[in-house]
Amino acid sequence: MSVGFRIDYLQLLSPSGELREAAEEAGWNADVLRSLYQAMTRTRVFDAKAVALQRTGQLGTFASALGQEAIGVGTAYAMHPDDLLVPSYRDHAAQLLRGVTMAEILLYWGGDERGSDFKNARRDFPNCVPVATQVAHAVGAAYAFRLRKEKRAVVCFIGDGGTGNGAFYEALNMAGVWKAPVVIVINNNGWAISTPRARECAAETLAQKAFGAGVEGRQIDGNDVLSVYKAAQQALEKAREGDGPTLIEAVSYRLGDHTTADDATRYRSPDEVKEAWTREPIGRLRAFLAGKRLWDKEKEDALQRRCAREVEEAVATYASTPPRGCEAMFDYLFHSLPASMKDQLEEARRFDPVRRNGHG
Ligand SMILES: Cc1ncc(C[n+]2csc(CCOP(=O)(O)OP(=O)(O)O)c2C)c(N)n1
DSSP states (O other), X not given: OOOSOOOOEEOSBOTTSOBOHHHHHHOOOHHHHHHHHHHHXXXXXXXXXXXXXXXXXXXXXXXXXXXXXXXXXXXXXXXXXXXXXXXXXTOHHHHHHHTOOHHHHHHHHTTOGGGGSOSSOTTSOOOBOSTTHHHHHHHHHHHHHHHTTOOOOEEEEEETGGGGSHHHHHHHHHHHHHTOOEEEEEEEOSEETTEEGGGTOOSSOSGGGGGGGTOEEEEEETTOHHHHHHHHHHHXXXXXXXXOOEEEEEEOOOOSOSSTTOOGGGTSOHHHHHHHHTTOHHHHHHHHHHHXXXXXXXXXXXXXXXXXXXXXXXXXXXXXXXXXXXXXXXXXXXXXOOGGGHHHHHHHHHHOHHHHHOOO
């Protein structure tokens, strides 16, 4: 028996690349469809390179978004430049669309503070690693927009496991009370490191968690970039119009390891991963585009070449950026250093592995 509120599941593009009837009627623009496809591919090419850099000792660690490209791309595509992104550690798909550079993302994972100082996405927040705290930051920022009567919305992402954290419930609760213009997107990738979704929470859907806070909750196919884009667009519009927050559960699958420090073969079966590949987001949109003669091998080859070139340039920028010393982390944390931290700064200067070994 299932307990709780029933919610619908939105899927516009099936895993085999067929558009549902309602979506056909909605009349998707060919340029938009190609842009979404290109953005997902760009993310995946970058992602693979970042993992390779870590494996060869050139990057500290990395949290791959393999298989979840549609969530970040669809959401960020629906955002206005003036909206605010509050990312977690797996959100480079969205960050790349917001104008964060690949070199900045590499610097971040290489342990360089300058990787959080986004040249082109200056107002977006830096990555948040403590699970769920980014939701509190997002709701606070959204409340500030509301108080200032600015027509801007905030987006934050959180994993399925993170929705069990107290900070998530507290932030969601206040988002409802304040009618904060925020869109909270759950990237339900099935796993919280080695803990499967079924062992994280007994609720039938994670979207239902919204109801207890008086917030609208929706569940969508997170591997279908069209559903993500549509749902995000509607939620963002609603937020900017002053009609309150939305919680979107985007159901996907983490095809890679949790991070490069993880080995997912230790806790999940190859069959499960093989089956998940049949639902991944990029192939299905390519199948649809090819069927409509909007995409072909020539366009694909050219795109792959462009992405590879861009990634190589970013790697060159990253590799040729002289690392800063350990004191940089103190510089960015405090406006003026508290007296109690002075000893730590001195110790860091004496030790300084960054200067000795470079990034990574
Ligand atoms: C407050 C806090 N507790 C624990 C951790 C350690 N930790 C890092 S990632 C993670 C699991 C997160 O899983 P999920 O929310 O499903 O997101 P995913 O990484 O799968 O995208 C945990 C427990 C943390 N970063 N922050």
